Amino acid sequence: MADTVAQLLLEHREDHGLGVIDVDNTRWSWAQLVGRAIRVGAVASVLLREEDPPHIGVLLPNGLDYLDWLSGAALIGATVVGINPTRRGEQLAADIRSVDCQVIVTDEEGAQLLEGLNLDRAQNRIVRVDDPAYLELLDDVDDDDVALVLQRAELVTKDMLFLLLFTSGTTGTPKAVRCTQGRLATIAATAGANYGFVRDDICYCPMPLFHGNAIMALWAPALWSGASIAPVAKFSASRWLADVKRTGATKFTYVGKAIAYILATPPTEHDLDHHVAMGFGTEASLPHRVAFAERFSVRLIEGYGSSEGGINVIATADTPVGALGPCPPGMDVVVVDPTTLHECERAIFDEHGKLLNPEAAIGELVNRTGAARFEGYYERPDAEEERLRSGWYWSGDLAYRDEAGFFHFAGRGGDWLRVDSENMAAGPIEAVLNRFGAFDSVLVFGVTSPFGGGEEVMATVELQKGATFDGAEFFTWLQAQPDLGTKWAPMFVTICDQLPTTATGKLTKVPLKAVGLATTSALFWSGPRRTEPYRLATDAERAFFAETAPL
Numbered sequence: 001m002a003d004t005v006a007q008l009l010l011e012h013r014e015d016h017g018l019g020v021i022d023v024d025n026t027r028w029s030w031a032q033l034v035g036r037a038i039r040v041g042a043v044a045s046v047l048l049r050e051e052d053p054p055h056i057g058v059l060l061p062n063g064l065d066y067l068d069w070l071s072g073a074a075l076i077g078a079t080v081v082g083i084n085p086t087r088r089g090e091q092l093a094a095d096i097r098s099v100d101c102q103v104i105v106t107d108e109e110g111a112q113l114l115e116g117l118n119l120d121r122a123q124n125r126i127v128r129v130d131d132p133a134y135l136e137l138l139d140d141v142d143d144d145d146v147a148l149v150l151q152r153a154e155l156v157t158k159d160m161l162f163l164l165l166f167t168s169g170t171t172g173t174p175k176a177v178r179c180t181q182g183r184l185a186t187i188a189a190t191a192g193a194n195y196g197f198v199r200d201d202i203c204y205c206p207m208p209l210f211h212g213n214a215i216m217a218l219w220a221p222a223l224w225s226g227a228s229i230a231p232v233a234k235f236s237a238s239r240w241l242a243d244v245k246r247t248g249a250t251k252f253t254y255v256g257k258a259i260a261y262i263l264a265t266p267p268t269e270h271d272l273d274h275h276v277a278m279g280f281g282t283e284a285s286l287p288h289r290v291a292f293a294e295r296f297s298v299r300l301i302e303g304y305g306s307s308e309g310g311i312n313v314i315a316t317a318d319t320p321v322g323a324l325g326p327c328p329p330g331m332d333v334v335v336v337d338p339t340t341l342h343e344c345e346r347a348i349f350d351e352h353g354k355l356l357n358p359e360a361a362i363g364e365l366v367n368r369t370g371a372a373r374f375e376g377y378y379e380r381p382d383a384e385e386e387r388l389r390s391g392w393y394w395s396g397d398l399a400y401r402d403e404a405g406f407f408h409f410a411g412r413g414g415d416w417l418r419v420d421s422e423n424m425a426a427g428p429i430e431a432v433l434n435r436f437g438a439f440d441s442v443l444v445f446g447v448t449s450p451f452g453g454g455e456e457v458m459a460t461v462e463l464q465k466g467a468t469f470d471g472a473e474f475f476t477w478l479q480a481q482p483d484l485g486t487k488w489a490p491m492f493v494t495i496c497d498q499l500p501t502t503a504t505g506k507l508t509k510v511p512l513k514a515v516g517l518a519t520t521s522a523l524f525w526s527g528p529r530r531t532e533p534y535r536l537a538t539d540a541e542r543a544f545f546a547e548t549a550p551l
Contacts, residue, residue, distance in 0.1 A: 012031065023062070042141040043138060062233050079163065084208075105129065241296075282506075324406070344362065411425045438469060
């Protein structure tokens with residue numbers, strides 16, 4: 001097995017099988033891709049200063065140029081920093097400075113985002129792939145340059161830093177996760193085998209290549225297996241079906257709301273006219289996964305993981321519906337009470353699937369084996385220490401585990417609520433509320449009670465297209481849900497046009513929590529005891545909530 005990404009690329013140097021179907025439908029063999037990567041590696045070798053870290057910021061949409069720089073950097077042992085184009089101004093500049101980029105590769109649109117910013121090492125060192133001068137640099141690469149890149153590729157070791165991937169920022173400021181050549185080569189083989197990648201696969205890549213999902217769950221295993229890659233510049237729900245038909249895709253990845261957005265497009269008589277057999281990703285709700293399978297006849301495999309790589313849980317054939325999967329082989333993954341460091345009790349359910357012991361069963365998902373594949377954050381020892389307390393890897397996410405050993409997601413670490421002196425997690429509540437017919441997606445969090453005594457449950461909801469919210473109907477529906485905990489019914493429900501997401505499509509509660517009951521969205525509530533049908537709050541009530549429930 002190849003120890004490095006550079007070795008995986010060199011294995012395809014004489015491979016004339018299909019490698020990429022580009023955004024303009026141009027087709028490139030793996031041999032052509034490696035040839036392009038060698039030329040890019042030669043250009044990068046000239047541009048990079050030896051006295052600075054060999055970090056190359058890539059601010060590009062998905063496409064052949066992005067793949068060129070991923071591959072070219074791998075061959076010369078340089079590091080690619082995926083830059084998030086949704087960041088702006090000082091936030092964008094701070095991201096770039098924090099990871100010591102000395103060159104930024106971008107296009108005209110990206111260059112406009114960088115204008116006037118303090119980029120430190122990368123100041124005035126911008127390479128534009130749509131500039132004729134860039135093409136001249138590539139044309140100037142000669143046989144001696146090629147030979148030097150191939151020599152460097154043979155010297156690349158598995159401990160060389162290859163990627164700096166910014167976290168999605170669902171809970172705060174993004175951090176840059178370290179990923180070495182060896183780690184990604186291992187992920188390529190593991191994910192490729194687990195997800196059944198074969199050479200004949202065509203892997204549709206709608207998720208951004210600056211994020212771990214596209215790199216680790218699609219590009220790397222495709223490289224390992226020799227499957228072909230079909231990138232699109234940007235995810236588009238309305239274009240998804242046409243794209244997978246155009247490319248002949250057999251696999252694709254998704255994150256967060258992508259599945260919901262695709263389902264929101266009008267059904268057509270061509271919904272089954274494609275070759276996609278499987279999609280794999282994270283954070284699609286169970287109702288959305290079921291609906292996707294029914295409409296498109298595509299199996300969606302949910303996994304649990306992150307760019308950090310400390311814990312990766314993959315569903316098996318016997319994983320119960322709604323669960324994440326069993327303990328990963330070779331890891332001691334458990335649910336732990338962070339206060340006592342003791343393993344939590346196994347979850348107990350009644351005949352309706354209601355969780356009977358949430359306070360005792362829900363805790364933080366922890367890998368007691370240690371760091372596993374987590375290689376740290378770039379220049380953030382404080383964040384590393386937080387992740388690796390007591391010699392364990394702490395995921396920061398809540399979970400519970402059933403008697404058969406399968407894990408269930410219960411929310412992010414900040415998703416604890418305390419209602420009527422009872423601790424509860426947001427995840428199980430969201431799972432119930434997501435079943436309500438009018439709701440497309442739901443986020444649940446706690447707000448300080450206007451009536452004293454802890455918190456109240458608040459749900460912010462995005463409705464199905466064309467749906468309206470009937471407070472009396474929802475109240476009646478809640479009473480009929482056998483797996484709804486006695487304190488789980490939200491006191492407050494707000495309706496928004498679109499739930500907030502990160503650049504990769506993950507739902508985030510950060511802006512919602514910051515506003516809380518001071519929201520300007522439509523606000524419904526069910527009375528001070530949660531016993532009345534939901535009705536719109538009056539102006540006086542809204543003023544009272546905002547005044548007496550400080551953030």
